[in-house]
Amino acid sequence: xxxxxxxxxxxxxxxxxxxxxxxxxxxxxxxxxxxxxxxxxxxxxxxxxxxxxxxxxxxxxxxxxxxxxxxxxxxxxxxxxxxxxxxxxxxxxxxxxxxxxxxxxxxxxxxxxxxxxxxxxxxxxxxxxxxxxxxxxxxxxxxxxxxxxxxxxxxxxxxxxxxxxxxxxxxxxxxxxxxxxxxxxxxxxxxxxxxxxxxxxxxxxxxxxxxxxxxxxxxxxxxxxxxxxxxxxxxxxxxxxxxxxxxxxxxxxxxxxxxxxxxxxxxxxxxxxxxxxxxxxxxxxxxxxxxxxxxxxxxxxxx
Amino acid sequence: xxxxxxxxxxxxxxxxxxxxxxxxxxxxxxxxxxxxxxxxxxxxxxxxxxxxxxxxxxxxxxxxxxxxxxxxxxxxxxxxxxxxxxxxxxxxxxxxxxxxxxxxxxxxxxxxxxxxxxxxxxxxxxxxxxxxxxxxxxxxxxxxxxxxxxxxxxxxxxxxxxxxxxxxxxxxxxxxxxxxxxxxxxxxxxxxxxxxxxxxxxxxxxxxxxxxxxxxxxxxxxxxxxxxxxxxxxxxxxxxxxxxxxxxxxxxxxxxxxxxxxxxxxxxxxxxxxxxxxxxxxxxxxxxxxxxxxxxxx
Numbered sequence: 113x114x115x116x117x118x119x120x121x122x123x124x125x126x127x128x129x130x131x132x133x134x135x136x137x138x139x140x141x142x143x144x145x146x147x148x149x150x151x152x153x154x155x156x157x158x159x160x161x162x163x164x165x166x167x168x169x170x171x172x173x174x175x176x177x178x179x180x181x182x183x184x185x186x187x188x189x190x191x192x193x194x195x196x197x198x199x200x201x202x203x204x205x206x207x208x209x210x211x212x213x214x215x216x217x218x219x220x221x222x223x224x225x226x227x228x229x230x231x232x233x234x235x236x237x238x239x240x241x242x243x244x245x246x247x248x249x250x251x252x253x254x255x256x257x258x259x260x261x262x263x264x265x266x267x268x269x270x271x272x273x274x275x276x277x278x279x280x281x282x283x284x285x286x287x288x289x290x291x292x293x294x295x296x297x298x299x300x301x302x303x304x305x306x307x308x309x310x311x312x313x314x315x316x317x318x319x320x321x322x323x324x325x326x327x328x329x330x331x332x333x334x335x336x337x338x339x340x341x342x343x344x345x346x347x348x349x350x351x352x353x354x355x356x357x358x359x360x361x362x363x364x365x366x367x368x369x370x371x372x373x374x375x376x377x378x379x380x381x382x383x384x385x386x387x388x389x390x391x392x393x394x395x396x397x398x399x400x401x402x403x404x405x406x407x408x409x410x411x412x413x414x415x
Numbered sequence: 416x417x418x419x420x421x422x423x424x425x426x427x428x429x430x431x432x433x434x435x436x437x438x439x440x441x442x443x444x445x446x447x448x449x450x451x452x453x454x455x456x457x458x459x460x461x462x463x464x465x466x467x468x469x470x471x472x473x474x475x476x477x478x479x480x481x482x483x484x485x486x487x488x489x490x491x492x493x494x495x496x497x498x499x500x501x502x503x504x505x506x507x508x509x510x511x512x513x514x515x516x517x518x519x520x521x522x523x524x525x526x527x528x529x530x531x532x533x534x535x536x537x538x539x540x541x542x543x544x545x546x547x548x549x550x551x552x553x554x555x556x557x558x559x560x561x562x563x564x565x566x567x568x569x570x571x572x573x574x575x576x577x578x579x580x581x582x583x584x585x586x587x588x589x590x591x592x593x594x595x596x597x598x599x600x601x602x603x604x605x606x607x608x609x610x611x612x613x614x615x616x617x618x619x620x621x622x623x624x625x626x627x628x629x630x631x632x633x634x635x636x637x638x639x640x641x642x643x644x645x646x647x648x649x650x651x652x653x654x655x656x657x658x659x660x661x662x663x664x665x666x667x668x669x670x671x672x673x674x675x676x677x678x679x680x681x682x683x684x685x686x687x688x689x690x691x692x693x694x695x696x697x698x699x700x701x702x703x704x705x706x707x708x709x710x711x712x713x
Contacts, residue, residue, distance in 0.1 A: 145513075145522050151582065152525050155540040156540075159539075175546075175548030217432070218436060221430065225427070244437060246697075249441055250685035250686060252447075253445065253685075275436045275440070276437065305425055307429075310429070335531075337535055352533050
C-alpha cells in the first residue's frame, strides 16, 4: 500500500480551523461507537455460536453460548436433511427470485413511462399511484380480493398483491428523470423507439438504481411472512413463517415429509434456522451498501 | 406526427402491467371496503351479503376493546416519538463529527444492517438476549442476582417494543439526517470558528438551523402517521403479553376479521383507521406548508 493511500484512509482529516477535541469528548465518542457496534453484533454472535454448540453445552450454560468449545454442524445437518426447513428454504428462494424479477420488470416499465414528459395519461396515472400511498385499501378488503381471485394457497398470493412498491417506483422514476434529455434525443435521432431507448440507453445507465431497487424487493420478499400466514397452508410456508412458529411461538411443527408427529426443536436447531434465515441478507448486504454511497437513495429520499 | 403516436403507444403499453396491478390490487381492493357496511355471509360472498348501514361502525364505537386498541396505538406512537425519534438524530451527529472516514463508514455499515433483518428474526433475537433463558437473565442468575421478566411482562411491553424499533431502525434513520448534514456549507463553520464560536455555538447557530427543516418535516409526518405502529412487530408478540398491553388497531382488525371471521366489523375498524389516517397526513402536510417547509407532496 502506498504512503498516499495510507494517509488518505488513516489520518484524521480535520480542517485547520477546527480545534483539537478534548480527550473526554474523544473518549465518550469512542465508547458510544463501540456500544453501537456491540449492540448490533453480539446478538448475532450469540445465535451463530449457539447454533454451532452441542445441545449439552447449551443446556449446561442455560440456553445460549457465546463461544462454542467444540463447534459442530450437527444442527445444520438436522434441518437441511430434507425436512420442513429444507422445503421452506426452497419456497423462500423461489418466491424471492421470481417475485423480484416480476416486480422489477413491472416497476421499471411503469417508472420509465411515467418519467417521460408528455406521455398520454401520465399525470393522472401518477396521481392514481401516489394516492395509494396515502390511502391503502386495508387488510380485510385485500384478503377478500385474494380469496375472490382464487389465489388462496398459491405462491402467486405472496407476489401479486405486493407486485409494485410505490417507494421503489418513485426512486426509479426520479433516477430516469435525472438522465440527460440529450441522450434521449440522440437515441431518437438514430431512429430508436421508446422500447429501444429503454433497453439500450436507460437501463445500462441505471445499473446502480436497478441494483438498489432489486435488492430492496429481494429483501422484502425474503423477509415476508405475514402474507404466507394469511394465504398459505402450513406445508407451503416459506422460511420466515416456519421460523416464527419454530422459534417465537416455541411450538413444534408437524414434519410434512416424514409425517412424524411434532418435531421438538432443541435450542441449537432453532438457532440454526435463525442463522439460515439471516445469512442471505448478510450476503447481499455488502452489495446494497456499495450503492448507498452513490447517492441513489439520498436523492430519492429528498424527492 | 405518425412517429409521435407510435412512441406514445409504446409508452402506454409499457405502463400497462404496473397500472393493471394498481387498479386491481389497490383500487379493486379499495372497492371491497363496502363490506364495512355489510354483514358478511360466507355463502353470499362480498356482493351478496346484506347491507347493515352503519351498524358495524356503531358496534365498533361501543366496543371497549376497540378503544383500548386505539389508546395502545397512540400511546406506543407517542413513546416512539419521545424515545426513538431523537436517537437517529444523535447518532447522525455523532457519525458526522467523525473525521476518520474508515471508522465512520464501518460504524455506518454496522448500524444500517438491522433495518434489513425481518421482524421475525429481530423478535427472536430479543428473546435470545432478554428472555428468561436468554443472555441477560442467565448472566444475572450466574452472578446470584434477581432475574428480570422482560419478554412476558405486559408492563414492560411498551418500553420493549420501543427498544426494538431503536435497535432495528435508528441506524437506518440516520441516512436522511446525514444527507442534510452533508449539505451544510463548510465555509459557514470556518467563518463561525474564525469569529470565535466554539463547538457548541457552531452546533447551535450553524448545524441546527441547517437541519431544522428535515427535523420538522419528519416530526410532522410522524404525527400524521400516529395511527400506524409496526403491525408485524405487534402481531408477533401480542400473544406473549395479551391484548390489553399489545392490541393495536391493525392487530384488532386482524383478530376480529381474519381470525374471528367478522369481516364487516373488522373492515369497519380498518376503514376508520384509513380515513382518519389519511386526514391526519393531509393535515400534517398543510401544517408543514404553513410553516414554510416542504411536505411529502405539494
